[in-house]
Amino acid sequence: MAATSTYMASTNFSMLGWRGSKRELRKRSVFSVSSQQAEVEEQAKTEKATEVNDAKQQAKATTPLRPVEPQVNVKSKNMGREYGGQWLSSATRHVRIYAAYIDPETCEFDQTQMDKLTLILDPTDEFVWTDETCNKVYSYFQELVDHYEGAPLTEYTLRLIGSDIEHYIRKLLYEGEIQYNMNARMLNFSMGKPRIGFNYNEGQIQDVQ
Amino acid sequence: MQGRLSAWLVKHGLIHRSLGFDYQGIETLQIKPKDWHSIAVILYVYGYNYLRSQCAYDVAPGGLLASVYHLTRIEYGVDQPEEVCIKVFASRRNPRIPSVFWVWKSVDFQERESYDMLGISYDNHPRLKRILMPESWIGWPLRKDYIAPNFYEIQDAH
Numbered sequence: 001m002a003a004t005s006t007y008m009a010s011t012n013f014s015m016l017g018w019r020g021s022k023r024e025l026r027k028r029s030v031f032s033v034s035s036q037q038a039e040v041e042e043q044a045k046t047e048k049a050t051e052v053n054d055a056k057q058q059a060k061a062t063t064p065l066r067p068v069e070p071q072v073n074v075k076s077k078n079m080g081r082e083y084g085g086q087w088l089s090s091a092t093r094h095v096r097i098y099a100a101y102i103d104p105e106t107c108e109f110d111q112t113q114m115d116k117l118t119l120i121l122d123p124t125d126e127f128v129w130t131d132e133t134c135n136k137v138y139s140y141f142q143e144l145v146d147h148y149e150g151a152p153l154t155e156y157t158l159r160l161i162g163s164d165i166e167h168y169i170r171k172l173l174y175e176g177e178i179q180y181n182m183n184a185r186m187l188n189f190s191m192g193k194p195r196i197g198f199n200y201n202e203g204q205i206q207d208v209q
Numbered sequence: 210m211q212g213r214l215s216a217w218l219v220k221h222g223l224i225h226r227s228l229g230f231d232y233q234g235i236e237t238l239q240i241k242p243k244d245w246h247s248i249a250v251i252l253y254v255y256g257y258n259y260l261r262s263q264c265a266y267d268v269a270p271g272g273l274l275a276s277v278y279h280l281t282r283i284e285y286g287v288d289q290p291e292e293v294c295i296k297v298f299a300s301r302r303n304p305r306i307p308s309v310f311w312v313w314k315s316v317d318f319q320e321r322e323s324y325d326m327l328g329i330s331y332d333n334h335p336r337l338k339r340i341l342m343p344e345s346w347i348g349w350p351l352r353k354d355y356i357a358p359n360f361y362e363i364q365d366a367h
Binding site: 092093095152156160162164189190191192193 | 343345346347358359360361363365
């Protein structure tokens with residue numbers, strides 16, 4: 001199943017105030033109830049008809065997902081100057097993180113809701129994703145978001161999170177949990193050539209004899 | 210060994226230290242950060258009307274940060290213009306050096322780059338902010354104790 005998935009984590013921080021010119025992420029301790037609601041939003045491509053909404057069947061010892069509830073009537077704000085004229089993002093090949101709400105069906109991009117982070121996982125379909133591996137990445141994303149709670153909401157922090165997720169995807173690939181999608185549009189093996197019988201844990205140190 | 214400018218500065222009672230000559234025979238002086246702005250004005254009045262380059266470097270791990278200025282005296286009918294190299298050292302804890310933007314305007318971007326790469330904050334610079342790195346970047350990349358973050362880059366794609 002090759003799916004382009006979006007996942008919105010309700011972050012534990014919200015943009016409550018502007019301190020000088022720095023944006024601060026603050027803990028939303030008061031509204032912790034709303035950040036406990038869980039739902040996964042998957043936007044499938046044409047071959048995938050049904051949506052998957054499961055937060056229960058995750059593997060143990062992972063951070064439970066706390067996605068944002070879907071909204072109706074989301075409008076693209078067109079990133080106009082009246083909203084600051086900019087948006088925060090971290091875009092690498094497999095991970096795109098936006099500090100915005102993106103509607104999973106209509107792809108409306110509301111970048112004024114900066115208390116939410118949206119993860120678009122593997123938009124170029126380089127890997128074969130299942131629900132389980134998607135959820136692993138999502139829960140790792142949630143874990144990282146919790147870990148970076150209190151950090152300033154800047155591109156730098158988003159890039160740290162995005163890079164960690166990329167490293168995590170690479171680890172999943174090396175452990176054989178996800179595979180390259182051989183029907184991808186570009187087949188350039190951006191995380192290393194496919195190997196057989198390669199174990200990430202054993203083969204990590206490969207010195208030249 | 211004392212160069213011409215050093216002798217001239219000594220004659221006018223201006224505090225500096227001569228660092229000798231570089232490989233092209235250009236006189237090199239060290240000036241304290243607190244004296245640098247006034248001496249820059251004096252050097253401009255003396256005739257150094259052209260700032261050829263400004264750069265900065267990290268002297269040693271845990272040591273000082275240096276900001277280097279190459280000044281040239283441009284005149285008509287001179288094919289060997291007078292040159293001098295000024296080094297200003299600042300402590301790593303609180304690197305503050307007065308900006309010479311208001312003396313030589315061409316130092317604008319170069320001081321911003323020095324700020325970006327080494328974190329030397331130039332006082333009185335009109336828009337001192339990062340110029341090469343993203344504005345939200347943390348850390349000073351050309352310092353010797355800088356540790357690059359583990360950002361994901363595509364290296365294996367082919």
